[in-house]
Amino acid sequence: MKPSILFIGAGRMAEAIISGLHNKGQKQINQIFVGNRSNSDKLKELEDKYGIIPVNQLQDCIDQVDIIVLAMPPSEHEVVLENIHPFISNQFVVTIAAGMGPESLEKRLPYGTAVGWIMPNTAAEVGRSISLYTYGQFIKNEHKQQMEILVNVIGDSQHCTEEEIHKLTAITGSAPAFLYQFAEILISMTEDLGVERKIAQKLVTEMVIGSAEMLKTGKLPMELRDQVTTPGGATAAGLEVLKKGNFDQLLKEAVIATNKKAKG
Numbered sequence: 001m002k003p004s005i006l007f008i009g010a011g012r013m014a015e016a017i018i019s020g021l022h023n024k025g026q027k028q029i030n031q032i033f034v035g036n037r038s039n040s041d042k043l044k045e046l047e048d049k050y051g052i053i054p055v056n057q058l059q060d061c062i063d064q065v066d067i068i069v070l071a072m073p074p075s076e077h078e079v080v081l082e083n084i085h086p087f088i089s090n091q092f093v094v095t096i097a098a099g100m101g102p103e104s105l106e107k108r109l110p111y112g113t114a115v116g117w118i119m120p121n122t123a124a125e126v127g128r129s130i131s132l133y134t135y136g137q138f139i140k141n142e143h144k145q146q147m148e149i150l151v152n153v154i155g156d157s158q159h160c161t162e163e164e165i166h167k168l169t170a171i172t173g174s175a176p177a178f179l180y181q182f183a184e185i186l187i188s189m190t191e192d193l194g195v196e197r198k199i200a201q202k203l204v205t206e207m208v209i210g211s212a213e214m215l216k217t218g219k220l221p222m223e224l225r226d227q228v229t230t231p232g233g234a235t236a237a238g239l240e241v242l243k244k245g246n247f248d249q250l251l252k253e254a255v256i257a258t259n260k261k262a263k264g
Ligand SMILES: NC(=O)C1=CN([C@@H]2O[C@H](COP(=O)(O)OP(=O)(O)OC[C@H]3O[C@@H](n4cnc5c(N)ncnc54)[C@H](O)[C@@H]3O)[C@@H](O)[C@H]2O)C=CC1
Pocket: 008, 009, 010, 011, 012, 013, 014, 035, 036, 037, 038, 039, 071, 072, 073, 074, 076, 080, 096, 097, 098, 119, 120, 121, 122, 173
């Protein structure tokens, strides 16, 4: 039987997964219910775009669903799990929140509840997330199939341990923001050189896409960097500035700070 899903939280990440289910998962799922803390306009928008069923009282629909996706901020998990606890029978409860692994879900749900954790990224919006996922201890085959539906409609995926996801949250979940920061600076500098914003954005975007395609060939980043860096040439002068400014160390510190904050 095709599973029905309840999303709790109707933000950016929930919409990206709902959109993926709408576009690619229609044949594999039954109904999608969505509940939000506030903002009924957002639920109406999702209803119009994807045909979801808006939910006012979560407890009214929990017994109609097979999967519950927790798509609200990590800080809201405690209260939401306490509220839904009495209504959980045999639903598969999956969180997408940073720092909220299966262990913390199991502690807050009835003993024996099947739980999972997905760490997606915002490229889910275009079906290109690399999503990390893991399970709790009460998982059955049907839950693995349900997890596959969720991760496959938003891109590629990698099964990990809970501990690995804690450590990799910065790398696959947050580092897109680091890359966008990098792009923003280059675009802004290009504009400062007198290039129109639209063109500047195109130049930097195509440079990033081309570089990503090169990485996909399987060549090592070091090898690709060396290909760009003519000995004694222009790029070497730029890389030297990054080295002197401790770019490597700064990036490492950003990763460590992100994971520290995510784990709470
Ligand atoms: N944005 C990102 O790149 C990623 C986000 N995540 C996780 O996804 C989750 C959602 O993040 P975003 O979609 O970016 O945030 P968002 O701010 O766009 O969405 C959060 C949604 O949760 C709702 N909400 C808040 N408290 C609630 C409650 N008590 N009950 C029901 N709904 C409630 C809000 O109204 C909002 O619709 C977070 O837990 C975050 O850690 C995970 C990976 C990447």
